[in-house]
Amino acid sequence: METNATLADLNLIADNVCVDFVNTVERGVRYQHQDWIGSYDAFLLWSRKAGLIDSDEFTCLKTQSSANRRKASRVFEKVLRLRALLRGIFAAISSGSTISTTTIKELNEFLTEAHLARKLEWVDQRAVWRWRADSVAMERPLWTLVMAAADLLTGGNVECVRKCANPQCSWMFVDTSKNKRRRWCEMEVCGNQAKARGHYARYRAGA
Secondary structure, three states: OOOOOOHHHOOOOOOOHHHHHHOOEEOOOOOOOEEOOOOHHHHHHHHHHHOOOOHHHHHHHHHHHHHOHHHHHHHHHHHHHHHHHHHHHHHHHHHOOOOOHHHHHHHHHHHHHHHHOEEEEEEOOEEEEEEOOOOOOOOHHHHHHHHHHHHHHHOOOHHHEEEOOOOOOOOEEEOOOOOOOOOOOOHHHHHHHHHHHHHHHHHHHHO
């Protein structure tokens, strides 16, 4: 099991950015315990990797973070709260459990903050969401994740949120396969491990 990992080693396998966000904590299969976003700056790096921000936004937010470490720390606390909140929600969905009103209330608090940073503009004969000019804030990638989570939870794919079938794996994904029979986060990792265990069990049974 690897221990010296970098963000370049992290695969985005969930087919949904907010579920990939939840998967930034790894327990049990690839690594014993790996947190890919252990700081606000690491969260920015992951956000750029996941396509939440572009290179210019990354540079701007990194500059703000360096200039105001206290605020960066406060925003990072929100990042961790949102990740834990979404993990609980997606775990409940994948297991068929009920999501509490307290949980939804907390998510709504994040959504309210994100909505206040957006506005509608009329572009090419249609309305589009834009971030307010004054909202190039350290929370920008966090707000994008909140909106993505709301879109997932209110859309047609919410019932396709799954946990990897490997009991030792903590990763989740959205099953966008045609037959809705995806079982593994990554076939090359958990799927192959399951095959190997099956082969070994059959070998032992026939020995």
